[in-house]
Amino acid sequence: MAAHLLRVALHLSPGEHFVYDSGGSHLLSAALQSRTGMPLPQFLEPRLFQPLGLDTPPWAPSPGGVSLGGTGMSLLTEDIAVLAELYRRGGRWSDGDGGDRQLVPQAWVDEATRAHVDNGPSATVDWGLGYGYQFWRSRHGYRMDGAFGQFGLVIPELDLVVAMTAGTADSASELQLVWDHLLPGVDRAHGPAADGAGDDQLARRLGSLELAAPEFLAAPPAAAARVSGRAIALPFTTLGIATATLHLDGDRTTLETVGTDGSVERLGAARTAWVPGETRLWPHPELTSTRTGTRAGWVDDAAFEVHEQCIESAARRIWRFEFGDGDDVRLTVGLDLPFWTPRTERVAGRLA
Template sequence: MNKTHVIPQLPRSLPEEQGIRSSAVSAFLNRIKESDLALHNFMLLRHGHVVAEGSWSPYTPERQHMLFSLSKSFTATAVGLAAAEQLLSLEDKVVSFFPEEAPDQPGSNLAQMNISHLLMMGTGHTEDTMTELLNDAEGNWVKAFLRQPVDREPGTFFLYNTGATYMLSAILQKVSGQTLLEYLTPRLFAPLGINNPVWQSCPRGINTGGYGLSVTTEDISRFGQLYLQKGIWNGNQLLPQEWIESASSKQIANGDGQPDSGDWSQGYGYQFWRCRHNIYRGDGAFGQFCIIMPEQDAVIAITSGTNKLQEVMNAVWELLLPGMSGEEEPAALHPAAADLLSEQLSSLRFDPPAVMTVSDAEAGMNGLIYHMEPNEYQLETLSVTFISNEARLTLNSVPAGIHEVILGRSEWMFSSARLTPDSASADAVMSSFTWAAGDVLQLTMLLVETPFCYTLEIAVKEQAILLTMTVNVTMGPLEPPVQIQGMLQP
């Protein structure tokens, strides 16, 4: 069992004391609200000090948050450490580590592919391999990766390829005899004070690498600060400076590189994206960010639930970046701005929906069990029980069994329930209910350690219900709501 150690906090400071205008941070927060960008947690560091931090209630700073592809930057860091320990070289061929899984006669492009090609997303594949890995009947993701066609010469063609990062994890486990998480714990996580990180694994026990890591927002900040400090932490060189320079530099072109072409075309390093303004970042789906600003000596850590990642970055460049001066400013010169920012940061929140407090339909459906028609979620039965200002939603599905969500009447209430289909454990959920109409019950469930928010509307029609389910963010275009009919059992 992992032991929890007392972690010294990063030092705190007023923004002006580190050369940042409080008004710039306030303007950033206003933009986030006006653009409905759904940030969950935010932390800004300058000169090694936390100058602004906030969580949009009911999200809280101490909860770990799912990082998605921001995990890739941590995986690359493990490779940098392994290279420094001479467990591997970036020129090592990928097939050399897996003689049993590799094809008997690998094509020339596959035979040329080395670790640096995995790191720079220059494997030569023309399609992300991850779908094939996930669908492999044997759960042998390494073998599935190595049998995919490699149409381009490695190192000449950029393709964002989560399967490539998985292979870095598999190679690391092969040479070290430890999982990625086990390897990084004494070398990175423990020295930085990152407690009990969680990382998903493939069916064969290899950490997924390209996604699946969960840590707190301050943990992300510490990781970014390590890179900003060229690998030095508390006077110790945890990570070679040469590695950081390589990882954060453009290793392969991924677009035209023009300043006005956005932040996905400025070049790609070793599992880090180059940005405009000579900035680089690790990022993950739905707005998980570790933004490292060497010229400003600043780090920004963000977790969120949005598909508008470029808009979040635009807000940073347009509002926070100009607010960073080269000189420290006396905080006493800006007391009103500092007070306003402090008030803003302490009052960030998502209000639970509140339309109609009560409905006559509440008594009519209270505690009744509805049997659902066949559906993609394998949801078999649903019932809602009302007790004063609390509702209990009971779901019975084939993959997850029976689980219960507790909801507050127009207020958030906590429960633990397995709602995500692929989750190995229960999700932390903050939920509320209101009546959207006289016969439509609306349930809102925030999975507060992930980007996801599920909204369920239950239209009550005498002996039947119509369940409509929507989710706030998806990997592709937002899909239409899912509708499922339910009937009372005679």
């Protein structure tokens, strides 16, 4: 990948025109690994993650084994807050035991977070205020900005950081909510309440949130007894599946797939709850498995759906089995991934 990027012709001089390009970031990762002999996460572990008290995050590699420099790092919301707070503090961090270290030079914090190139005008104002070294300038401070609405906002004038993880293609509206509702509520004079009442209220609110569930029939139709446990033979699919079988047991479901290579995967689901699990049937070859929560049920008398929600990303995959009067089955597998065009595959199968 790095060799390919270096062969791309430059049509303008550096700094002349802004183009968002993750390739340059990947070249930095490749250069670091070539020089140190360590992939980026391993290099950062003792220098950044451990001093901050963070576990080394999963970081997807390129086909050549180099950590993707411009994407692919999976962080908890709390981890994003820690990284944003590190920059708010000018790169300095206290370890809780009286130690205090300058993990990132103050001069680099200042240099990386100022605008180095004009990226405006833009239809969304916060994407047209200048770009630094991996940081975007905002109407208020600056930010780390990832796909699907992942943000680490640093607002120095309020001594404030805001961390957000989301699953949206409209991250501009998400950011606007912060400017319109959160910032006006910040008490610049007094800071947080001493009794922690606000923290308790926020914790209760967060604890009550849950992922919206798909709507299924309360009771299975007559077709359930006819199709349960019978393998559905499938033609070639990009998922590499030879057969799929629905094992139905009341509100519980197991989707069993047999790959064209003979591998077997069983995915548990329930009608009334998300069942945790993982799958290898995912369209990203750099991921060996993907953690999911799955629900399944009948949506009408002839159609059964399995909803796989990724736990560590915004993606959801939906398997829809439509059963005819005979043994014919129409299978639709859709991958709903905000920010990119949904991917759908439709195949005609047959009950064995």
